Amino acid sequence: FEGVQESCAKELKICGVERLRIPSPPFPKVKYLEAKEKYGHDFEKVLSQKAEEPFWLVDIAIEDREFYDKLSPDGKTLLDMDLVLPLGYGEVLSGGEREHEYEKIVKRMAFKGSDFASMKWYLDLVKRYGLYPSAGCGFGIERLTRYICRLNHVKYTRLFPKVPGEISI
Numbered sequence: 001f002e003g004v005q006e007s008c009a010k011e012l013k014i015c016g017v018e019r020l021r022i023p024s025p026p027f028p029k030v031k032y033l034e035a036k037e038k039y040g041h042d043f044e045k046v047l048s049q050k051a052e053e054p055f056w057l058v059d060i061a062i063e064d065r066e067f068y069d070k071l072s073p074d075g076k077t078l079l080d081m082d083l084v085l086p087l088g089y090g091e092v093l094s095g096g097e098r099e100h101e102y103e104k105i106v107k108r109m110a111f112k113g114s115d116f117a118s119m120k121w122y123l124d125l126v127k128r129y130g131l132y133p134s135a136g137c138g139f140g141i142e143r144l145t146r147y148i149c150r151l152n153h154v155k156y157t158r159l160f161p162k163v164p165g166e167i168s169i
């Protein structure tokens with residue numbers, strides 16, 4: 001953030017940002033199920049609006065993610081996380097460990113009601129060759145740009161935004 005502040009001061013000023021708020025890691029961790037119980041269905045939005053600093057949403061509920069995410073030892077949550085931005089800007093990064101054991105993948109697919117036929121290629125690959133333990137994440141550069149520039153919608157971060165129901169180019 002310091003580099004952005006130094007090299008993009010003029011552009012930030014155009015966006016109405018005089019001085020970037022530089023986050024101070026380590027960011028706090030919030031347990032997904034506890035937050036959902038306390039704040040209801042829109043807990044992530046509520047917490048993001050209340051937060052002053054980014055925070056990690058951890059121990060994601062098993063029913064709220066895909067079959068390939070790795071189950072925690074507690075059997076109720078996943079080894080997943082989201083990085084949530086403050087001031088109502090929401091999630092900017094999502095990721096976690098991936099399940100690599102065939103039997104556990106099949107069990108999770110059944111739990112999720114996945115279409116086994118459409119995933120036959122994947123199951124065949126896992127059964128035949130196996131998978132290495134791994135993890136991954138996705139980072140929303142447009143979401144981070146929205147936060148840095150204090151834009152009121154992510155569509156303003158792209159020259160040709162993809163907005164459902166609107167023609168962009």
